[in-house]
Amino acid sequence: APSTKESELLKLKDLHPIIELVLEHRELQKLLSTYIDTLPTLADEQDRVHTSLIQYGAATGRMASTHPNLQNIPIKSEKGRAIRKVFIAEKGYDLVAIDYSQMELRIAAFLSGDKKLIEIFNQGQDVHTAVAAQVFRVDPKDVDKEMRRKAKVINFGILYGMGVTALKDNLGGTREEAQVFYNTYFETFTELAVYLDRVKAETARKGYTETYFGRRRYIEGMNSSLPFVRSIAERAAINAPIQGTEADVIKWAMVKIADWVKTEQLEDEVRMLLQVHDELLFEIKEGKADEYIPKIREIMENIIDPKEVYGVKMTTEASVGKHWGNLEKVIKKI
DNA sequence: TTAGATAGCGCG
DNA sequence: AAAGCGCGCTATCTAA
Numbered sequence: 001a002p003s004t005k006e007s008e009l010l011k012l013k014d015l016h017p018i019i020e021l022v023l024e025h026r027e028l029q030k031l032l033s034t035y036i037d038t039l040p041t042l043a044d045e046q047d048r049v050h051t052s053l054i055q056y057g058a059a060t061g062r063m064a065s066t067h068p069n070l071q072n073i074p075i076k077s078e079k080g081r082a083i084r085k086v087f088i089a090e091k092g093y094d095l096v097a098i099d100y101s102q103m104e105l106r107i108a109a110f111l112s113g114d115k116k117l118i119e120i121f122n123q124g125q126d127v128h129t130a131v132a133a134q135v136f137r138v139d140p141k142d143v144d145k146e147m148r149r150k151a152k153v154i155n156f157g158i159l160y161g162m163g164v165t166a167l168k169d170n171l172g173g174t175r176e177e178a179q180v181f182y183n184t185y186f187e188t189f190t191e192l193a194v195y196l197d198r199v200k201a202e203t204a205r206k207g208y209t210e211t212y213f214g215r216r217r218y219i220e221g222m223n224s225s226l227p228f229v230r231s232i233a234e235r236a237a238i239n240a241p242i243q244g245t246e247a248d249v250i251k252w253a254m255v256k257i258a259d260w261v262k263t264e265q266l267e268d269e270v271r272m273l274l275q276v277h278d279e280l281l282f283e284i285k286e287g288k289a290d291e292y293i294p295k296i297r298e299i300m301e302n303i304i305d306p307k308e309v310y311g312v313k314m315t316t317e318a319s320v321g322k323h324w325g326n327l328e329k330v331i332k333k334i
Numbered sequence: 335t336t337a338g339a340t341a342g343c344g345c346g
Numbered sequence: 347a348a349a350g351c352g353c354g355c356t357a358t359c360t361a362a
Contacts (some may be wrong), residue, residue, distance in 0.1 A: 030356080165350095169350095
């Protein structure tokens, strides 16, 4: 079917000046109708909005957020990010965000047992730079911007079962180049390749995937005679244990944090406000962030004992501020 | 007038 | 023919 989606219009950008204007209009109209016009109508007397989090929201075990959806508040573009500035901490409190770093890739590393990928995380390297160094067979210090960008695309693509076609679309360049890059990646991370094949085979045989904790997702279509149907099922099967384990981990963390708050009677000091898949947002009493952040991080980082997963740690980053638009990163104290 | 489907796009 | 996982919301169109 014909399409006017952004990725198609961008290819035609040089053909007519209106294309850029259409895209700009779309961006602004999206922000206006979805956020600027809507959020104020959902605010209570204290100007706070209250989302609903659905436990069974996603097939993978993730939660979903509705009325309003606070898991898709803009951040990627500058104009979009401005929307976040309206989410401000109550007087006397700070807003604190704590997010897991590359959790899904870390999960892929220990689920597959891939020695090279595990080594990268255990040495605390920048994963995209380190993967680029491996795939392009150069020293990490010789990895340029373009090499790192390509490694980042495939690192994320792996989690979704991306094929050569999608890789080409994302990288730019020819199909042949993408094929070479794809092959080299999996020749480098052999055990990851074996793992992905094993997930496909096992899911086809059993009809379901399992997270690290053993939670199942049943998947239809793995044995379909229609290649298109089968491929969709296979990609879902590859992603489910990874995204599902992430969902399990952060839910466990939320439960343990809630238990800790209750046990220590910190309800007035530490308020867990929101979960955004790999991130938790808190309101913490002014001046107390430095005291409570290490405890929260400690809980989040030890949901899975690193000793059980080849030493791969679930590291976190914390940031603090008065509004959600511009939080200041907290330097880790050891 | 309402309900459902589709296209497009915001997030992880 | 299509080839990247998981969501929710708005605008638009069609059918009931």
